[in-house]
Amino acid sequence: MNKKKILNYTSKLIYIIYLASIAYFIFMNSMEHTLFVLASLVATIVLVYLNKKFDELFNDDIIITLVIFILFAGLLGSSFKFYDTIKNYDDFLHMCSGLISCSVAYLLFNYFLNLEINSIKRRIFFVIFMFMFSMGVASLWELMEFFIDKFLGLRCQAGGLVDTMMDMFDCLIGSIIIIPYYVKKVTKSYEKNM
16 A cells, blocks of 8 residues: 555544544533644644645655554643643653754755755754754743633643643654664765765
8 A cells, every 4th residue: 555545544534533522522511632632633634734745845755654653642741631631742752852843944955955965064954953943842841831721711731830841852853863863864975875
């Protein structure tokens, strides 16, 4: 089965899960959880649409990963309270976000720039780009959590400053783990094309 079919089946299954969850939370009269599920559903629809519209920019693997990540973060983490009931669930997801955002940075670098990394300076730039992109995504996520807490009265940043810093640190660990893989990958790709 090719990746397009896997993405198609995965997204349809996830849509069904989201719609069932929306019905459940409406029945339970939980508007907060219904909104989380709805936001996750909209994000998934947008990702799948962007993947179809900009096929050469996006990669089926990364879209599948992002769709599943949104399911684990938005639906299971926020709506079904996995953040509260499973120890280190938040840490695990933030570490994964470091891995995923570096993967997205790799795709963007590959799409917008010439990926042939044939000098030390270009390799250093590549590492800096991936690292800064990943940490930028983590910062934007924490800002979003802050504004959700501030204006909607929720508790996304349950531990306040400590929670924010631990989330950033988790993303940093994920980034440090995956960056050497991509540096090695682009170096091999360059050597193969020589």
